[in-house]
Amino acid sequence: MSSQNATVRQPQREKGRLRVAALLDAAQQVFAEDGFDAATMTAIAARAGASIGSLYQYFPTKEHVADAVLARYAEALYQRMQALQDASPEWRIDQLASELFPTLIRFRADHPAFGGLAESERGPALQATGIRKHMRRYVAEILRPHAPGMDTEQLEAMAAVVLQTMKTAVALTNEIDLPHRPAVLAQLQQMLALYLAAQLPAST
Amino acid sequence: MSSQNATVRQPQREKGRLRVAALLDAAQQVFAEDGFDAATMTAIAARAGASIGSLYQYFPTKEHVADAVLARYAEALYQRMQALQDASPEWRIDQLASELFPTLIRFRADHPAFGGLAESERGPALQATGIRKHMRRYVAEILRPHAPGMDTEQLEAMAAVVLQTMKTAVALTNEIDLPHRPAVLAQLQQMLALYLAAQLPAST
DNA sequence: GCATTTTGTGAGGACATCCTCATATACTCC
């Protein structure tokens, strides 16, 4: 499916690769500030110091831009998840939980456009739903060594709870006028630990 | 601040009130299906069986329509919260929790446009942020009789956790491909109960 | 029935956005 329209190009020279990178950086910022719907191609091109024509030379559509941004994010995200999955068998479950928590919060803080793009139903559906599924799988696989005999369906249900709780934590992080924020986040984390402990047998 | 533009009218006759009600019903549906940004005034008017001019006679702006819809929702929501607050001193905290949970889930199920309108930063900001604050206050007041001596800031922080957990539950309810959904929701509820028990002294 | 007020209508102006295309510039390789 790597067919490309005649007017859409892959960068062939260093200059092109730099431009694409600049365009994606700009898109990242604009999406983060305005969200997918309100972001405009003109604004993205302008912030990258390029013309609209240049933007459309590499991305045939606003959705394609968003998908490219998400693909970039996904790569970074999957790396961190893979590291956690590799380490999973050797760690205790509560250690995993208290590692996963700040990992995802930091990721969301470092990639402010991610939430708006990944959670919106409208817009870049291509990558977005795929990312959600991948993340559920990763978390399920991280949990698996600590839940011997549990089937994949149950694991993925638990993973959904874990991920949604993470999303909750991110939402709280961004909430204005919230007193005792660090304490609240700590309580959320503890709440999640209690949940995991209740669902999994005693860890080694 | 009840100043109104010359071209914007309050309904004076029964016919007008009916039309406004029909318009709000239609807006509810369209917002629920398309979200605030993608919803169009033309679609709202059409679904209400009215003309665009008629719509603009009562609502000067799309935001005003959304705000009116939210105001309607808020009224229904505050009623239920007030009932819980009134009953709070006489109930045990775990009873309150297991009442609050389905109450909010049912509310969201009955008012499918609520989430999209209340949670979006862009769009109807007028009502949306106000509703969030009101809800925090309600939950804080519901918790207060069971947390003697706890100051308002701490109560509102707990309320934020409770509300965000509710949002998690709603998100899980709407998640497709989630196996064991009822069991998962029950677990979430139990998780919240554990959290509350840990934060509050033993109830009477 | 007639005057007044409220309600209803839909064509179209103003504006913004996505995207195209013909053309110009920069680069590479011989």
Add this chain to the structure above:
DNA sequence: GGAGTATATGAGGATGTCCTCACAAAATGC
């Protein structure tokens, strides 16, 4: 230097949406 390719440009077409406005219809009171 010149041919060939990749990159750059921005005016403008197509489209869609918000909202206005001049006027028509209906309801009310007398």
